[in-house]
Amino acid sequence: MTSAPLYVGIDLGTTNSTAAVFDGEKVTLVRNAQGSPITPSVVRIDARGNVTVGARARRFLDTDADNTRSEFKRLMGTAQGIRFQGAGVERRPEELAAEVLRSLRADVRDQIGVLPARAVISVPALFELPQTSATSEAARLAGFERVELLQEPIASALAAGWTVEDQGGAWLVYDLGGGTFDVSLLETRDGLLRVVGHDGDNFLGGRDFDWAIVDWAIAQAARDGVVIRRGDPAHAGAVRKIKLAAEEAKIELSRVESASITVPGLDVAGAGYDLDVTLDRETLERLCAPAIDRSIAVCRRLLQAHGVADGGLTRVVLVGGPSVMPVVRRLVSQQLAVPPAEGLDPMTLVAQGAAIFAATAGLEARPSAIEAVRGAKVWLQYPAMSSDLTPHVVGRLVERTGPVNSVPTEVQLGRADGLWDSPWTPLDEEGAFVLPVSLVPRKPNVFRLTGKNIQGNAVTIDPPTLTIVQGLTISDPPLSRTIGVALASNDVRVYFERGAPLPARRTFTLHTVDSVARGAEKAVIKIPIVQGEYEQAHLCRLVGALEIGGKELKQTLASGAEVELTIELDRGGRMSARALIPAIGQVFEHVAHLLVPEADPEVLASTVTATRARLGELRTDAFRRQARDSIERLGKVESALDDVGRDIDAARGGDTDAAQKARRTLIEVDAQIEAVELDRRWPELDREAREALIWTTGWVQDYGQPHEQTLYQETAKAVDKARQGRDPLELQRQLRLLRRLGSSAYGRHPEAWKHRFEDAAADVGNATDVARAQALVKEGREALAKGDNEALRRVTQKLWQLLPSAAEDRRKGHESGVR
Amino acid sequence: MSQKPDDFEALADNPFYVLGLRPDCSRIDIEREGQKLLGMLGLKLKSAATYMSPLGPRPRTEDKVRAAMAALRDHEKRLAHEFWASLPPPAAPPKPPPIPETKGPGPAPFAGAFAALGWRRS
CATH class of the missing domain: 3.30.420.40 (ATPase, nucleotide binding domain)
Incomplete structure (x- = not known):
C-alpha cells in the first residue's frame, strides 16, 4: 500500500x-x-x-x-x-x-x-x-x-x-457520449475554473449515428426486396445484429475511407438473408450530419444565451467516443470557428x-486512510485542492478541557519539505485558529500540525498532517434546471433558479389548501417538486412529490396550516426534501415518486395526436399573423413529432429506451409550442407591461422607500430591454418584480389593507373552510372598526389562505395540495 | 412565481457585505476570503457567524457565502453588486455593533467596508 x-x-x-x-x-x-x-x-x-x-x-x-x-x-x-x-x-x-x-x-x-x-x-x-x-x-x-x-x-x-498549461479564456466542452450530449461553456482565469453555463440533449449521442447507419443498411436491403422493420418484434434480432455491425463500421471509418457491413444469416421473420453492403466515409458523414447539426445548434444556443460572439472561444475540448470521428471534429471546429484542444484522450x-x-472534494479513497493518533483532536477545514498559493487552514479543538499539559494553546503549521513554517499562533477563545499556508505550485503539499501547551511543551495534534494539492480551484457547479414546488394555482414557487451554485438549501413556508383529518387513510397533501424554466407548473417536469398522509398525522391539520418545506441539493444535484408542520411539530421526509414516468406507447401516441391538432391551430394562426419565427419553430415541432412517431413504433417493438426518448421529445415539443403561444400572446403581454409600468410608477413614487425607487428604475429599464428584445420569458420575470415593488409600495397606502380585506371577504362563500373564513371576516370587521391596520393585515392574509384554487389549475399543478 | 427574496434581504445580502470585502477587491481575494469563511462556518466559529450590512448585522451562512462567491465570479453580476455596495447608506442607518476581532493574519475587511459606507466608529 x-x-x-x-x-x-x-x-x-x-x-x-x-x-x-x-x-x-x-x-x-x-x-x-x-x-x-x-x-x-x-x-x-x-x-x-x-x-x-x-x-x-x-x-x-x-x-x-x-x-x-x-x-x-x-x-x-x-x-x-x-x-x-x-x-x-x-x-x-x-x-x-x-x-x-x-x-x-x-x-x-x-x-x-x-x-x-x-x-x-x-x-x-x-x-x-x-x-x-x-x-x-x-x-x-x-x-x-x-x-x-x-x-x-x-x-x-x-x-x-x-x-493544458495555457488556461485563460472561454472554452467549450463538447461531450458527445453514446446516448447523451452535453455542452458546457467554461471560463478559466487566475486558476479558477468556472462553469458559465451548460446545455444539452439527453437523447442525442453516438447511438443516433448507429441508428442512422442501420436505417441506411435497411434501405440497402430493401433494394434486394428484403423488408426489415425496426418496429417489428419479429425483426428485433436482425436489427440488433445490423446495429452491432453498424457500430463497428462507424469506428472503422474513423481510420479508413470505406468499411463493409456484413451480417450473414439474418433471420427476417423466418427467412434467411445475408446483408453485405459497403459504407464509405462520405455517406457516413452525410448520415451523421443531421445529428451533428443538432449538437451544434445546442452549442450556438448556449453561446448566444451567454453573449459569446463568433470567434469568442479560445478552444473546444471534444469528449466522448463519437467525438473521435473526423467529421465531428471538423464540423464542430469549422462551424464554431474554434480550434480543438489537442493531446487529450476523449475516451x-x-x-x-x-x-x-x-x-x-477531499474524498480519499482508502477506507481508513488516517491512522488513529493519540493527541489533542482538532477539526480542520481547508481546501483539498486550491489555485490560491496561500489558502487558509481553519482549525478548532474538539475538546478544550482535560489535563493542562495535553491541551494546546498555540499551533504551528510546517510544510513537510521544511522550507516553510507558519508563526506560532495562539488559539482564540473558541479554541480555534485561522492560518494562511504557502503552497508549492502543481504539487501535493503536506503540512505537519504541531502544538504547544501553556508551559511551552510540545503537544501531539490529531490529525498530525494535512495535504493540499495546488492546482485548479473549481467553482461550485451551477444547477442545470430551475427547481421549485408546484402550487395549487398551477404557479411554481421557485426554490433554486437555473445556474444557482450547488450545494444549496432553501426553506419556504407554504400553506395547505385542504384540511386533513388525522387517521384519514385516503386524505393526502401532495407537495409536487418540479424542474423546468416555465411559469406554469404543468409545463415543468414532475421530479418528486412529498406526501403528507392523514394516516401518519399526529393531529388533524387545518386548511391553511403552515408547512415549512426545505429542499436541499448536493453538489451532484441529488435532492432531499423535508416538510415541518409547526402547528403539530411533525416532520415528513419521504420523497415519493422520484422516478422518470413510464412511457406507454399508446399514451404517447394519443399525446402525439393531441399535439398535432394543437400544432394545426397554431400554424393557421401563425400564417395569419405572418409570424415567420413561429412558422419556422412549428416546422421543427412537426419534424420532431415525426421522430416521435418512429420512436413509438420502435417502442412497440420492445425498445423501452425509444419510448423514453419519445416521452422526452414530447416534453421538448410542448415547450416549443408554449414558446409559440407566448409569441402569440406577445401583444397582450406587452400591453400588460405598459399598464404595469403606469400603475406601479405612481405607487412607488408616492409610497416607495428610496431603495425601492432605485430598484424600480433598474427594473423599469430591464422591462424596456425585454420589450425591445421581444423576450417574453424575461419580460414575465421583470413584470413580476415590477408588480411586487408596486404592490409593496401600495401596501403603505392607508386604505390598502381595507381594500384587500373587502376583496377577500367578498369571496368567503367559496372558502375551503367557510366557518373559519366567516369568523375571520368578523374579526376583520372589528379590526376595521377600531382602525387596527396591523390586525386587518393579519386577518386578510389568513383569509387568503382559505380561498379556493380553481380545480383546473390544481389539476394542472400536479394536484398540488399547497399554495 | 413571486417568491424571490425580499428586496431588503437582497440589499443586505449583497455579496460584498456577505464576504466582508470592498467592491475593489481582486478575484483571488474573493476565493481566499470565501474559502476561509466557509471553513470558519464549517467549524461554527462565532467570529464568522455574522456580517455587517447597511441594514445592520445579518447572520452569515455557508449558503450565503457560496452564493456570494458565485455571484462575484460572474463579471456582469459583480458589476451590478458593485453598484449596490457603493450606494450611500440609508438616511438613518442602524448603529453597527462592535466589529468582531479577527485572529491571525489576512485582510481586516470590515473596517474598510464601514468607511466606504460613510460610517464612523463611536
Missing part, C-alpha cells in the same frame, strides 16, 4: 465506463483484467445466474441478447425492469450499473492494492433528479460507502485544465477529471 493520497474517479458511461486514480500529481488510468482502461457498460447474467461484466459480456450481445444488456444508463431513474430470460430474473437499471461499478472497483483493487470506499462518479449535466438519485443508489449497491456525483462536462474541463478525460475532483 502506498502512502501517497489516493483519489478515485469513475466515468459511468452509456456505452463504456472508465476508472482513474489521482495521487495529487498525476492521473493514472485503471486497467481491467483484459488490460484495457475502457470497460464496456454491458452486463450478462447467464442461465445459472453468473454475472459477467465488460468486454466478456459484450461478446454475447448479438448471440445471447436475451441475457446480455447494454445502454441501461439511459433507463436510470425509471421503474423499467430489465429481464434476463435464462436466469429468469429481472434487474433494475441501477442494479446493472452497480455491477459495472463493482467491476471497476475490483480493477482499482487489483492495480493499486486498495479497494476504494469513496469515489467520484460522473453524471451528465442534464441528468434529471431521479437519474442522479439512481446513480447514487448504484454506487451504494456496488459497496461504496460514500460517493460524490460530478457533472461530466466539469470533469472533462477539470482534466483538460489540469493538463478517458471524464474519468481523469472525476479523479482530480475527488482530490478537490
